[in-house]
Amino acid sequence: MSKTPIWKAIAEGLRGDIARHHYKAGDKLPTEAELAARYGVNRHTVRRALKDLAEAGMVHARRGAGVFVALAPTDYPIGRRVRFHQNLRNAGRAPAKDILHLTTRLADAEECEALDLPEGAMVHAYEGLSLADAQPIALFRSVFPAARLEGLCEVIRETRSVTAALEACGVRDYTRASTRLNAVGATAVQALHLRLREGAPLLRTQSINIDAEGTPVEYGHTWFCGDRVTLTVGEL
Structure with missing residues (x-):
């Protein structure tokens, strides 16, 4: 027995x-x-x-x-206006971000298409870890058109805020133009950062943000912990 x-x-x-x-x-x-x-x-x-x-x-x-x-899952609205710090504070959580990688580099073909950039354009690439009450809830990668947003990396290093960085570069408002969502399993590296087992369920969003004139200013991917975040559909 x-x-x-x-x-x-x-x-x-x-x-x-x-x-x-x-x-x-x-x-x-x-x-x-x-x-x-x-x-x-x-x-x-x-x-x-x-x-x-x-x-x-x-x-x-x-x-x-x-x-x-572990804390109860955090409600995270996905709509036209997605603001990380504001969303977490509205949910009663303390937001924070860790910078994993921040650089300016050549855009790949997918990024050029998403941001409506010519071949050979440069982008600012920001990769990081999002936390709620010191618990990791998501990994993200965002790219921005470098020619238009000079100095963006310096503001991100100082504030950890995309909204503040865009505003410092003259983008006073931006909205979500599109969001795609699908489920994936955590890779070994993602699991390490998010304190999960490899293969744990993640919710991946792929999004494009635009300024008031409709010009793309951010192309992002986010991998949310499936058991720590509840994505809710807000105003579209």
């Missing part, structure tokens, strides 16, 4: 604690040492149980701080 692995029993016990609200969203779980003492096992067994919960999206680790119960 097969026995349930101890780590799996510990994971189920912690799932029950979370379901009964002994630990609420955002709460810190006991340390590995405390859980090991509670269940009478070594820390390696506890670590395996916590990894199982993390892969299921129920908890996440913060380096140097501990393991925390």
